[in-house]
Amino acid sequence: MSLELGLVAASAVIFLVAAASASVLSSAAFPFALSPLCRLDPAMRANFLLAWSSLPGLAGALVVCLTLAPSIIHGLGFGLDHCHSHGHHAHLCLVHTALFSGSTPERLLLGTIGVSLLAWATVVGTRLRRQRQVLEMLLALGSASNVEPRHSVIRSRRPFAITAGWLEPAILISSRLLEDLMPAEVSTVLAHEQAHQRRRDGLRLLAAESVSRLHWPTTRRRILGRLSLAIEQACDEVAARHSGDRLGVAATIVKLSRLGAGEGHSAFSTSPAFTGADTADRVQGLLQPALVARPGIALAALVLGALLTIAGLATGDWWHHSAESLLSLHLD
Amino acid sequence: MPLSVGFSRDVENRLTIGFSQRILLATFPLLRKLPVSTLSRPYLGELELAVLEQLWRGGALDVKTMHRRVGTSRGIGLNTIQSTLERLFRKQLVSREKISHAFIYAPSVRREELMERLIEEVVETFSDGSTEPMLTAFVDLAARVDAENLSRLEQLIAERRARTEDDDS
Numbered sequence: 001m002s003l004e005l006g007l008v009a010a011s012a013v014i015f016l017v018a019a020a021s022a023s024v025l026s027s028a029a030f031p032f033a034l035s036p037l038c039r040l041d042p043a044m045r046a047n048f049l050l051a052w053s054s055l056p057g058l059a060g061a062l063v064v065c066l067t068l069a070p071s072i073i074h075g076l077g078f079g080l081d082h083c084h085s086h087g088h089h090a091h092l093c094l095v096h097t098a099l100f101s102g103s104t105p106e107r108l109l110l111g112t113i114g115v116s117l118l119a120w121a122t123v124v125g126t127r128l129r130r131q132r133q134v135l136e137m138l139l140a141l142g143s144a145s146n147v148e149p150r151h152s153v154i155r156s157r158r159p160f161a162i163t164a165g166w167l168e169p170a171i172l173i174s175s176r177l178l179e180d181l182m183p184a185e186v187s188t189v190l191a192h193e194q195a196h197q198r199r200r201d202g203l204r205l206l207a208a209e210s211v212s213r214l215h216w217p218t219t220r221r222r223i224l225g226r227l228s229l230a231i232e233q234a235c236d237e238v239a240a241r242h243s244g245d246r247l248g249v250a251a252t253i254v255k256l257s258r259l260g261a262g263e264g265h266s267a268f269s270t271s272p273a274f275t276g277a278d279t280a281d282r283v284q285g286l287l288q289p290a291l292v293a294r295p296g297i298a299l300a301a302l303v304l305g306a307l308l309t310i311a312g313l314a315t316g317d318w319w320h321h322s323a324e325s326l327l328s329l330h331l332d
Numbered sequence: 333m334p335l336s337v338g339f340s341r342d343v344e345n346r347l348t349i350g351f352s353q354r355i356l357l358a359t360f361p362l363l364r365k366l367p368v369s370t371l372s373r374p375y376l377g378e379l380e381l382a383v384l385e386q387l388w389r390g391g392a393l394d395v396k397t398m399h400r401r402v403g404t405s406r407g408i409g410l411n412t413i414q415s416t417l418e419r420l421f422r423k424q425l426v427s428r429e430k431i432s433h434a435f436i437y438a439p440s441v442r443r444e445e446l447m448e449r450l451i452e453e454v455v456e457t458f459s460d461g462s463t464e465p466m467l468t469a470f471v472d473l474a475a476r477v478d479a480e481n482l483s484r485l486e487q488l489i490a491e492r493r494a495r496t497e498d499d500d501s
Binding site for chain 1: 375376378381443444446447448450451453454455479481482485486488489492493496
């Protein structure tokens with residue numbers, strides 16, 4: 001038996017093909033999914049969008065698992081050795097296929113993937129390290145709250161409130177914001193930011209940003225934009241429940257936007273180039289009654305996911321043989 | 333001892349921004365047009381922050397006074413304080429002047445200035461220059477909502493509040 005690709009490279013090819021297919025399907029389906037998604041309450045919408053952002057990667061991983069399922073099942077002691085049942089095929093098999101073939105195409109493929117992953121990990125790692133450093137410096141320089149942990153007041157002429165950090169997010173509020181807002185408005189802003197802190201929304205966004213890399217770029221931007229909006233709206237809802245005044249939260253958002261705009265520039269010169277569409281959407285959302293959470297939908301999605309997985313496992317042989325055919329792996 | 337005795341301040345600054353950055357500058361001359369603060373993104377440890385804090389509070393100080401105020405309580409030697417001040421000088425966060433035989437250090441950035449720079453960096457590094465908003469903020473930090481739109485939103489809120497109050501009464 002000779003294989004151009006070992007098991008690792010073959011699995012990588014299957015992963016990439018499945019992920020690319022899922023990415024195309026996702027791009028086609030996303031516009032149709034928007035309307036039903038908008039009817040979900042923001043917290044659940046954010047969860048769905050986070051799951052959607054990972055679809056290509058999940059699809060790739062699932063197809064690789066299904067492709068290798070027959071040999072995994074055999075390896076666990078269940079079922080027969082499937083390799084004897086199709087003598088004309090080479091195998092994508094954990095038992096018989098070498099992990100690496102040593103061929104030039106394989107080296108090129110794995111080298112490219114490895115370098116890309118390493119470059120990405122280096123960039124992300126550097127960013128994470130630097131952000132942690134900057135955050136700790138700001139917490140040390142700011143006036144820490146004696147009441148709330150990881151809250152800090154930053155002396156600044158710009159009005160802002162930020163929750164930054166992933167595992168231990170910190171809330172940074174500018175002195176200008178505290179000066180310009182009424183106590184009830186400050187309380188609203190704090191409730192909103194504390195919701196981000198509790199939900200670890202920075203971590204969600206980082207996860208979405210990372211796993212969505214396999215999406216088509218335009219679709220990816222739309223998904224991440226919608227996710228960001230859903231996350232902000234989820235925290236707006238928390239702030240509205242806290243204050244008992246949805247219109248008050250909306251008014252605070254507009255007031256703070258106006259304070260930033262009044263400076264003649266946005267709050268920051270270096271920042272994501274998003275328009276202010278989110279502000280309008282958030283205010284419009286708060287003008288409507290709160291959407292009722294429907295946990296049944298999440299349960300239905302879980303059941304659907306489980307059924308699809310079972311169906312995939314039941315058709316494991318088909319996936320296995322299709323993948324082998326796709327890769328044109330044949331016995332000599 | 334200072335690295336740059338005998339050099340002008342400009343040369344001194346360039347000498348102290350780091351070897352790797354000098355290679356970078358030599359490779360990409362256009363980078364010279366950027367302000368030095370854009371190139372050097374200092375990380376300040378706990379001791380450096382404490383020293384800066386002391387300079388902000390107490391104004392210009394020499395090494396011995398700084399040691400008395402910051403070092404003694406921490407059990408830190410005079411040399412450590414001296415090298416900390418040297419590092420801050422290299423990072424262009426303090427300036428120094430030689431009076432008699434001792435350097436007198438003074439903060440060259442205000443606390444607010446440093447904080448603003450760091451906040452900008454938080455926004456910049458969290459967004460990574462990309463178009464995706466990766467930072468959770470009460471109001472989109474990059475939002476460019478024009479005044480007309482804000483007025484329209486305020487009007488909508490006012491109308492809704494009036495309607496709600498009418499319904500209540």
